[in-house]
Amino acid sequence: MKIDVVSIFPDYLQPLRLSLVGKAIENGIVDLDVHDLRHWTHDRHRTVDDTPYGGGAGMVMRPEPWGEALDDLAPETGAGTPRLLIMTPAGRPFSQAMAEELAGEDHLIFACGRYEGVDARVGVDAGKRMRTDEISIGDYVLNGGEVASLVIIEAVVRLLPGVIGNPESLTEESHATGQDHLLEYPIYTKPPTWRGLDVPEILFSGHHAKIADWRRQRAEELTRERRPDLLPPVPAASTITIERAT
Ligand code: ADE
Numbered sequence: 001m002k003i004d005v006v007s008i009f010p011d012y013l014q015p016l017r018l019s020l021v022g023k024a025i026e027n028g029i030v031d032l033d034v035h036d037l038r039h040w041t042h043d044r045h046r047t048v049d050d051t052p053y054g055g056g057a058g059m060v061m062r063p064e065p066w067g068e069a070l071d072d073l074a075p076e077t078g079a080g081t082p083r084l085l086i087m088t089p090a091g092r093p094f095s096q097a098m099a100e101e102l103a104g105e106d107h108l109i110f111a112c113g114r115y116e117g118v119d120a121r122v123g124v125d126a127g128k129r130m131r132t133d134e135i136s137i138g139d140y141v142l143n144g145g146e147v148a149s150l151v152i153i154e155a156v157v158r159l160l161p162g163v164i165g166n167p168e169s170l171t172e173e174s175h176a177t178g179q180d181h182l183l184e185y186p187i188y189t190k191p192p193t194w195r196g197l198d199v200p201e202i203l204f205s206g207h208h209a210k211i212a213d214w215r216r217q218r219a220e221e222l223t224r225e226r227r228p229d230l231l232p233p234v235p236a237a238s239t240i241t242i243e244r245a246t
Contacts, residue, residue, distance in 0.1 A: 001105065001160060002031045002082075004073045005149055006066075007112035008048055010034045012146035021154055024163045032153075037061075040068040049115050058116035066111065066122040073109055074130050081130040082107035085152065086123055087145025091134035094152055096175035098135075102152070103159035110152070112145030181230040183223045185215040 005013050013034045016022065024030040038046040049059040074082045083105050092098075102108060109130075111118065126132045137148040158164055170176060174184040188199040202214045223230055 001029070001103075001157075002107040003033070003110070003153060003157075004082075004108070005032070005034045005110040005112065005146075005153075006037050006069050006073070007034065007144070007146050007149075008037050008114055009112075009144070009146055010036050012112075012144075013150065015150060016153060020163055021157045024157050024160065027162065029160055029162055030157055035069065035073070037065050037069060040065040040072070052116065056116075060116050061113055061118040061122075063119040063122050063125070066118060067125060070109070070111075070122075070126050074107075074126075080106065082109050084109045084111065084123075084126050084130050084132040085149075086111045086113065086118065086132065086134045087137075087148040088113060088117055088134050089136050089139075089141050090117075091136040093139075094135050094137045094148075094155075096155070097177060099152070099155040099159060100177060102156045108153075108156070110145070110149040112149055114144040181223075181232075182216075182219040183227060183230070185218040185222070 007013065016032060016034075017025065021030065021032075025032050037048055041047060048061055048065055050062050052058070052060045070084065074084070083102070085102075085108060087110065111122070123132050123134060135148070135152065137151050142148060159170065161167075164170060172184065174182075188203060192199050192204070200214070202211060205211065
């Protein structure tokens with residue numbers, strides 16, 4: 001998979017060279033390029049922002065450097081064009097389902113906005129020649145899109161074949177599709193007792209069906225407690241008509 005990231009702080013993306021994503025890059029599973037948006041400026045000060053039309057606080061990223069950057073990174077048109085992801089708190093919420101969908105793409109381009117965001121015409125113009133989405137990683141505001149890109153890249157790259165040693169670990173975790181939208185059950189390792197806290201007895205039983213039942217129950221309890229929004233809606237109780245004898 002080819003991944004391009006455009007930012008005015010390319011160093012922010014350095015952690016991608018570490019750990020599993022770093023290995024995926026070394027192994028050639030991912031081809032990552034991080035670009036400095038200022039490369040596509042032409043003035044002495046390498047300006048990327050300006051004041052907002054209509055007034056308001058803060059600065060807005062000018063469209064020209066973004067337009068040129070995207071022309072260079074995605075010159076192709078038609079089938080096989082890259083997928084552009086513009087990071088913004090006003091975007092569609094990122095999810096595991098989206099990570100799974102993005103893991104099937106050949107080429108992703110991440111646009112990391114700073115200040116109050118990127119001029120709205122950038123997404124419209126890019127949308128004419130590639131699939132373009134504005135994405136948010138949560139209902140809070142970061143200082144820019146770099147950390148959001150890191151989050152999405154990590155969530156996507158770990159799904160690529162060959163990145164995680166044991167692919168089975170991908171299917172049992174929280175938010176994995178096929179997990180009925182349940183959070184993952186609590187997990188334990190050695191020692192059996194630690195600071196007076198025991199590992200639940202059932203996990204030593206060797207009884208796989210009972211362990212699976214216990215895990216399922218704990219996953220349901222946790223989900224009900226922490227994320228009831230993930231559970232399917234309870235069907236409305238059917239109306240029972242009681243015939244009264246006269
Ligand atoms: N940029 C600033 N906040 C963000 C968020 N929550 N998600 C994506 N990009 C952002």
